[in-house]
Amino acid sequence: MKQKGFNTKAIHDGKMNCEQESMSVPIYQTVAYKYSDAKEAAAIFAGQQHGYTYGRWDNPTVSVFEQRMASLEGTEAAIATSSGMSAIFLLCHQMLTAGDEIVSSNRVYGGTFALFEVGLKKMGIGVTWISNPESLDAWAKAITPKTKFLFVESPSNPSLFIADIPALAALAKSKNIPLVVDNTIATPALHQPIALGADIVVHSTTKYICGNASSLGGIICGPSAIIEDGIRMGPLRYLGPSMAPFNAWLNLNGLETLAIRMERHCQNAMAVAKYLEQHPKVASVNYPGLASNPYHAMLKVNKLKGASSLMSFEIKGTYDDAVCFIDSVETITHATHLGTCKSIVTHPASTTHSSLGEADMKKAGISPSLVRFSIGLEDEADIIADIEQALASTPQHKDGKKADVYFPPAE
Numbered sequence: 001m002k003q004k005g006f007n008t009k010a011i012h013d014g015k016m017n018c019e020q021e022s023m024s025v026p027i028y029q030t031v032a033y034k035y036s037d038a039k040e041a042a043a044i045f046a047g048q049q050h051g052y053t054y055g056r057w058d059n060p061t062v063s064v065f066e067q068r069m070a071s072l073e074g075t076e077a078a079i080a081t082s083s084g085m086s087a088i089f090l091l092c093h094q095m096l097t098a099g100d101e102i103v104s105s106n107r108v109y110g111g112t113f114a115l116f117e118v119g120l121k122k123m124g125i126g127v128t129w130i131s132n133p134e135s136l137d138a139w140a141k142a143i144t145p146k147t148k149f150l151f152v153e154s155p156s157n158p159s160l161f162i163a164d165i166p167a168l169a170a171l172a173k174s175k176n177i178p179l180v181v182d183n184t185i186a187t188p189a190l191h192q193p194i195a196l197g198a199d200i201v202v203h204s205t206t207k208y209i210c211g212n213a214s215s216l217g218g219i220i221c222g223p224s225a226i227i228e229d230g231i232r233m234g235p236l237r238y239l240g241p242s243m244a245p246f247n248a249w250l251n252l253n254g255l256e257t258l259a260i261r262m263e264r265h266c267q268n269a270m271a272v273a274k275y276l277e278q279h280p281k282v283a284s285v286n287y288p289g290l291a292s293n294p295y296h297a298m299l300k301v302n303k304l305k306g307a308s309s310l311m312s313f314e315i316k317g318t319y320d321d322a323v324c325f326i327d328s329v330e331t332i333t334h335a336t337h338l339g340t341c342k343s344i345v346t347h348p349a350s351t352t353h354s355s356l357g358e359a360d361m362k363k364a365g366i367s368p369s370l371v372r373f374s375i376g377l378e379d380e381a382d383i384i385a386d387i388e389q390a391l392a393s394t395p396q397h398k399d400g401k402k403a404d405v406y407f408p409p410a411e
């Protein structure tokens with residue numbers, strides 16, 4: 001049979017074992033399941049018979065979401081988790097022991113940076129940060145016999161770095177180690193890293209996949225040996241960051257419209273980026289959809305259907321100008337989130353990325369006057385009108401008299 005298209009898979013894939021299927025996947029709001037007898041319970045636990053054991057490691061609603069995600073990312077299996085961070089942590093816990101190392105791009109979400117820099121190091125695992133992740137040579141030089149995987153977030157939050165995934169995957173293969181890609185920002189609707197040679201994909205489903213800021217969630221998509229035999233039988237059971245059935249249901253609903261939402265996210269974001277690029281109060285715009293962006297060529301290399309809707313821009317001026325702009329928006333929501341129908345503005349230096357500290361923020365290209373947008377699905381003209389009025393009320397401290405601080409000054 002002909003391979004189904006993305007939208008068909010996103011709406012139909014994943015099966016539940018019941019006599020007559022309902023149109024909406026039922027929410028199995030339960031922790032445990034009845035067995036007909038002891039023999040059946042033993043067979044289900046031994047994996048010799050299909051069935052569910054206990055809510056921490058399997059649930060019918062969550063299972064449909066896992067199957068659908070595996071189908072969309074093109075992996076053998078997937079495991080849903082309580083958040084994006086718990087997905088990355090579970091994967092690390094499965095793949096690493098004290099004395100091992102990983103090599104990671106330094107353009108990662110602040111929580112991931114903290115997990116690797118603080119959490120993994122605390123467990124005796126070494127992390128080599130690649131501060132020029134465009135350089136394949138830098139990655140190659142950082143790999144040692146102790147390296148257990150390469151990690152890249154592409155496109156990255158908030159610096160919008162886009163990796164050359166096929167080249168990184170080839171490097172990882174030549175060293176016999178997996179390449180892990182955080183595909184939160186593009187989602188499988190815009191590109192599938194596995195088809196480009198990556199081995200494992202992680203997501204914060206909290207973002208575009210759920211799509212309306214209603215549930216935390218994460219997922220790891222990869223080979224059965226790691227996902228089912230490894231994580232589900234191991235750390236998912238003894239650590240327990242499972243996805244709640246209701247959250248899986250919200251994510252299944254999100255998947256049904258993901259591709260069409262991503263298309264509109266990309267269209268609206270491109271219009272905003274073009275508007276900002278010509279604005280006299282804007283020093284620079286970082287959106288890979290723009291031909292002027294250094295990572296624009298990577299869209300083609302990675303077969304990205306669009307540049308998603310995350311972007312950042314530097315206001316001419318200082319911290320004060322950035323926060324004045326943020327405090328002036330009306331339609332756009334000021335929040336530390338991204339990937340929802342609502343457009344969102346964030347000040348990364350004082351919020352999402354503050355845990356990095358000034359030195360690491362500088363290395364990752366996060367300045368006090370950087371403003372991040374996640375462009376939503378409102379009418380393009382209304383988003384632009386809101387940006388226009390907020391920029392009009394932004395003073396611009398060009399004289400340098402104001403301190404260029406990263407955080408709100410102490411009272």
Ligand SMILES: Cc1ncc(COP(=O)(O)O)c(C=O)c1O
Nearest residue numbers: 083084085109157184204206217
């Ligand atoms: C790229 C990326 N990965 C992972 C995470 C962590 O996800 P969660 O907030 O669901 O734990 C985030 C959160 O913003 C993110 O942007």
